[in-house]
Amino acid sequence: MQKLCAAQFCISIRSFRSAQLMHFFQRVIRAFTREAGLSGDYRLEVEQEEVVDEVINNLMEELGSNRELTEWVVGIAQQNLVNDEGWDLRPGLREFSKEIFKEEFRLVENEVAAVAKQPNFFVNLKQILTAERHQFLAAIKKRAARAVAIIQEEGWTKDDFKYGQTSAFSFMLRLSKLKLVQEVDEEGLGKRPLNEFQNSLNWPSSKTAYKVRMEQVAYEQLIPLLLEILDIHQKGFVRALSAEIVLGNLNEFGLIADIARKLKEYKQENNMMLLSDAPYFLNSVIDGSDTPFVYEKVGSFYKNFLIDEFQDTSGLQWKNFKPLIVNSLDAGYSSMIVGDVKQAIYRWRSGDLFLLQSGVNTEIGEYRIQPYVLDKNYRSSRQIVAFNNAVFQAAAQLVQKEIGAAIIPEVYKDVAQDTDKKQEGFVEVAFLSDDADEKWKAIALQHIPLFLERLQTLKINLKDIAILVRTNDDGQQIVQHLVEFKHAGKGKEGFRYDVVSNESLRLDGSGVVNFLITALKYLHNPDDHIACAQLSYEYARFNHTLTDLHQVFTVSNQTLIEGHLPDSFTSHKARLKKLPLFELTETLIEIFDLGNLTGELEYLQTLQNEVLNFSNRERNDMGAFLDWWEEVGHKKSIQISGDVDAAQIITVHKSKGLQFKYVLVPFCSWELDHGSKRPMMWVKSDQKPFDAAGVLPVKYSSRLEESFFKDAYEEERKRCYLDNLNLLYVALTRAEHGLIVTAPVPGKNKKLNNVGTLLHDIVQQPALATGWRAPEQVWRAGEWTNYKEEQNSSVASLSLKNYASASWGNKLVIRHHSAGHFQLEESETTTRIKYGIHLHTIFSRIRYKDDLNETFQMLQQSGIMNEQEKPVIRQLVDELFANETVASWFDKAWEVRTEVPVLLPGGEESRMDRLMLKGRQAVVVDFKTGTPTNADLHQVNGYLDTLRKMNFHPVKGYLLYIRTGEVVQVPPDKPAKSAKQNKNQLGLEF
Numbered sequence: 001m002q003k004l005c006a007a008q009f010c011i012s013i014r015s016f017r018s019a020q021l022m023h024f025f026q027r028v029i030r031a032f033t034r035e036a037g038l039s040g041d042y043r044l045e046v047e048q049e050e051v052v053d054e055v056i057n058n059l060m061e062e063l064g065s066n067r068e069l070t071e072w073v074v075g076i077a078q079q080n081l082v083n084d085e086g087w088d089l090r091p092g093l094r095e096f097s098k099e100i101f102k103e104e105f106r107l108v109e110n111e112v113a114a115v116a117k118q119p120n121f122f123v124n125l126k127q128i129l130t131a132e133r134h135q136f137l138a139a140i141k142k143r144a145a146r147a148v149a150i151i152q153e154e155g156w157t158k159d160d161f162k163y164g165q166t167s168a169f170s171f172m173l174r175l176s177k178l179k180l181v182q183e184v185d186e187e188g189l190g191k192r193p194l195n196e197f198q199n200s201l202n203w204p205s206s207k208t209a210y211k212v213r214m215e216q217v218a219y220e221q222l223i224p225l226l227l228e229i230l231d232i233h234q235k236g237f238v239r240a241l242s243a244e245i246v247l248g249n250l251n252e253f254g255l256i257a258d259i260a261r262k263l264k265e266y267k268q269e270n271n272m273m274l275l276s277d278a279p280y281f282l283n284s285v286i287d288g289s290d291t292p293f294v295y296e297k298v299g300s301f302y303k304n305f306l307i308d309e310f311q312d313t314s315g316l317q318w319k320n321f322k323p324l325i326v327n328s329l330d331a332g333y334s335s336m337i338v339g340d341v342k343q344a345i346y347r348w349r350s351g352d353l354f355l356l357q358s359g360v361n362t363e364i365g366e367y368r369i370q371p372y373v374l375d376k377n378y379r380s381s382r383q384i385v386a387f388n389n390a391v392f393q394a395a396a397q398l399v400q401k402e403i404g405a406a407i408i409p410e411v412y413k414d415v416a417q418d419t420d421k422k423q424e425g426f427v428e429v430a431f432l433s434d435d436a437d438e439k440w441k442a443i444a445l446q447h448i449p450l451f452l453e454r455l456q457t458l459k460i461n462l463k464d465i466a467i468l469v470r471t472n473d474d475g476q477q478i479v480q481h482l483v484e485f486k487h488a489g490k491g492k493e494g495f496r497y498d499v500v501s502n503e504s505l506r507l508d509g510s511g512v513v514n515f516l517i518t519a520l521k522y523l524h525n526p527d528d529h530i531a532c533a534q535l536s537y538e539y540a541r542f543n544h545t546l547t548d549l550h551q552v553f554t555v556s557n558q559t560l561i562e563g564h565l566p567d568s569f570t571s572h573k574a575r576l577k578k579l580p581l582f583e584l585t586e587t588l589i590e591i592f593d594l595g596n597l598t599g600e601l602e603y604l605q606t607l608q609n610e611v612l613n614f615s616n617r618e619r620n621d622m623g624a625f626l627d628w629w630e631e632v633g634h635k636k637s638i639q640i641s642g643d644v645d646a647a648q649i650i651t652v653h654k655s656k657g658l659q660f661k662y663v664l665v666p667f668c669s670w671e672l673d674h675g676s677k678r679p680m681m682w683v684k685s686d687q688k689p690f691d692a693a694g695v696l697p698v699k700y701s702s703r704l705e706e707s708f709f710k711d712a713y714e715e716e717r718k719r720c721y722l723d724n725l726n727l728l729y730v731a732l733t734r735a736e737h738g739l740i741v742t743a744p745v746p747g748k749n750k751k752l753n754n755v756g757t758l759l760h761d762i763v764q765q766p767a768l769a770t771g772w773r774a775p776e777q778v779w780r781a782g783e784w785t786n787y788k789e790e791q792n793s794s795v796a797s798l799s800l801k802n803y804a805s806a807s808w809g810n811k812l813v814i815r816h817h818s819a820g821h822f823q824l825e826e827s828e829t830t831t832r833i834k835y836g837i838h839l840h841t842i843f844s845r846i847r848y849k850d851d852l853n854e855t856f857q858m859l860q861q862s863g864i865m866n867e868q869e870k871p872v873i874r875q876l877v878d879e880l881f882a883n884e885t886v887a888s889w890f891d892k893a894w895e896v897r898t899e900v901p902v903l904l905p906g907g908e909e910s911r912m913d914r915l916m917l918k919g920r921q922a923v924v925v926d927f928k929t930g931t932p933t934n935a936d937l938h939q940v941n942g943y944l945d946t947l948r949k950m951n952f953h954p955v956k957g958y959l960l961y962i963r964t965g966e967v968v969q970v971p972p973d974k975p976a977k978s979a980k981q982n983k984n985q986l987g988l989e990f
Contacts, residue, residue, distance in 0.1 A: 507634060
């Protein structure tokens with residue numbers, strides 16, 4: 001059944017289209033604007049950061065004239081000074097501006113814009129919230145100050161009170177100096193004011209001389225004041241704390257509204273749409289329609305849809321796509337959604353795992369959905385599968401207990417998997433403690449080269465090892481440690497410690513790339529003496545002509561510095577500067593002979609790709625490119641072949657969907673909650689005065705648990721724990737044969753706040769207890785072994801020895817004469833070539849002989865063939881049909897496909913001119929206009945091999961050489977030709 005489905009799928013591939021959701025939405029939008037007669041020349045901006053910089057610069061120009069904006073910026077600047085951050089606000093504003101591109105904000109953007117337009121909205125809101133907060137604090141401080149005054153009038157000191165530093169006197173003294181509402185939250189208030197302090201016997205200490213008097217005053221005066229304070233707290237704390245939280249984010253609220261306003265103005269002025277705008281624009285056009293007309297404008301009709309990685313689909317993307325799915329189902333067609341809720345780790349990109357968990361069932365209807373659970377693991381060895389089954393069944397229960405979210409076990413209910421693999425594999429999880437000199441993370445770094453050595457001892461290649469990290473910073477630490485390890489001579493002979501990572505593959509790490517950028521900088525600004533000197537130095541270094549570092553930099557005369565550079569560069573700077581950007585970089589490569597530098601070709605090719613992309617997307621301008629390079633381009637990385645024998649350092653996020661024979665997770669300690677990175681949340685409350693403000697921005701914090709925004713906090717906390725548990729799931733399920741993990745030993749409080757603590761609790765549970773070694777703090781299963789599986793033959797890669805670069809002016813020349821260009825009559829050769837092409841077109845398009853008239857008419861109407869050519873070509877077609885073999889191909893007993901795309905073994909893409917099917921029998925025909933070659937036979941044999949793998953039998957292949965009428969049968973082994981036609985039969989002899 002699987003083979004049959006594959007065959008049907010591959011044959012119909014011309015009716016299959018694959019695209020990212022964003023690209024699909026772009027096609028729809030362009031088709032819609034064209035159909036509606038709107039301006040279709042709008043610019044689609046991909047580089048969002050450049051637009052943000054422009055918007056921030058425009059915003060800064062309003063400082064001074066815009067009073068509210070000035071206050072917000074000054075307020076944030078003051079916060080930066082308090083936090084010992086830089087005075088320049090722009091970097092912070094760039095980071096802050098990311099909020100306006102998140103789906104959470106885009107869904108409430110119109111509402112925010114509406115309230116922000118109201119006169120004095122922010123001023124009035126600030127006054128109301130400040131009054132709420134001040135009234136609460138003042139009422140408590142007044143009563144607490146009265147209590148302190150009574151105590152001081154009596155002449156009592158803190159030593160006269162019970163409980164020392166936590167006495168009733170200390171409590172009242174603290175409240176009399178209260179500055180923040182959050183200081184009297186549940187923890188700050190404490191338990192004694194609710195219990196012990198309400199009994200006068202608990203006020204005096206046992207040693208005081210004023211015991212009787214203190215009990216009397218406490219009973220008559222102090223405890224009534226305490227009860228008043230508690231009553232005020234009970235009635236007003238939640239409201240006052242909510243006001244304080246919103247006030248703390250009011251500057252950010254105003255800035256977000258203003259940045260969103262300026263961005264909207266900028267896009268309108270520049271007739272531009274950001275790539276991230278596509279789903280929002282489309283959603284506004286659809287506006288809840290069940291079968292939106294906008295999709296009809298794409299020009300294509302799709303019956304079935306398949307959405308992969310659905311757990312990472314955003315709510316807005318689903319709203320846009322759902323009408324198509326529903327329409328397809330209503331028409332009787334089926335569609336497919338593929339995803340795994342446990343691998344939903346892209347919520348920061350607005351992915352919503354609850355769509356897959358329950359949303360689709362609710363919105364589409366359970367009666368229309370047939371779920372299929374894939375419960376067999378084809379990737380990992382037995383020990384790894386068993387370990388992960390036990391870990392995540394237990395983890396779901398522990399996390400549920402911690403945060404009280406029943407959704408966690410629901411997500412992980414199908415986590416248990418089977419495997420058919422016979423290999424045992426191995427798992428090792430080591431828990432490391434801080435020692436007197438080093439933290440556990442430094443010790444984990446020291447373990448990495450030891451793990452690499454042990455794996456290499458088993459004859460394991462480095463390219464089969466992946467080191468998974470939570471952040472790029474973690475990856476950079478590992479790279480730096482391994483480099484220092486090698487340079488310090490700590491590495492053992494016969495072992496290697498090579499790694500590749502995104503950071504190590506960045507373009508700005510390449511000498512040749514930096515050299516080219518420096519050359520561009522110097523051309524752009526010839527007065528840049530530093531760039532000139534650096535260019536001269538690097539050029540001398542490349543050519544091994546530099547003997548002294550001071551040769552270049554001690555010379556201040558620019559002419560002398562340029563003397564180290566080629567004359568073809570220094571004498572033609574003005575001409576070079578006028579060249580188009582891509583041609584300029586190609587010319588510089590040729591002038592400085594950079595294409596022959598070994599070890600740099602990949603970087604050079606990637607840079608040229610980026611230059612070409614920039615030229616097509618932006619202005620073909622050197623200055624604009626250099627600005628883009630400084631801000632964005634230098635971060636670009638090269639793509640390397642998987643054959644490079646080096647361990648790969650990769651983030652867990654980027655590893656999703658990948659697999660590696662051996663996986664190291666050296667820093668398995670990321671927090672389950674947000675930790676220090678507190679995201680902005682958009683919340684609402686039906687309580688006054690917050691209801692009138694609509695949506696409000698607040699920073700994620702445990703303080704929200706006691707505010708009017710408790711529900712939003714608990715929902716975010718639940719999702720955050722699930723995100724980080726899913727991240728652990730992805731990390732631990734990438735390994736095929738070996739999994740090695742290091743994590744910290746939990747602290748004394750053993751609070752479940754990170755994945756390391758979670759793992760430490762789980763490996764000691766009964767299901768995994770047999771592998772636990774308590775003295776070593778290590779869990780082990782299986783033996784470290786080298787798993788060698790049968791390798792499929794890989795496609796041979798082509799390695800370039802140099803980067804070929806030459807001026808197009810030396811390749812292209814204008815022909816100043818032509819023997820036949822101005823002749824009224826075509827030459828006989830030209831006519832034959834044209835007729836051959838026409839015949840190929842006809843035979844590639846018709847399914848049956850009955851289609852000939854319609855095809856001739858279509859070619860004539862489209863201008864491909866004229867009235868005079870038609871009878872001649874028709875006669876040639878009839879002569880070909882006189883061949884019985886050719887005529888049999890057009891019998892209606894065949895099911896025919898024409899122009900069939902096909903992927904050949906090795907990844908090469910081609911196209912079958914004609915494919916005929918009859919049950920499982922298949923015949924493929926390729927039409928050729930040239931002379932026979934062995935490549936033709938090889939090509940058709942590739943088609944036949946593909947068809948056999950798709951379970952077709954028997955299969956036959958033919959070549960029809962239209963020029964001569966010769967038919968060549970292509971069997972699996974030796975080709976057998978049919979009787980040749982008379983070579984002059986068609987009159988197309990060249």
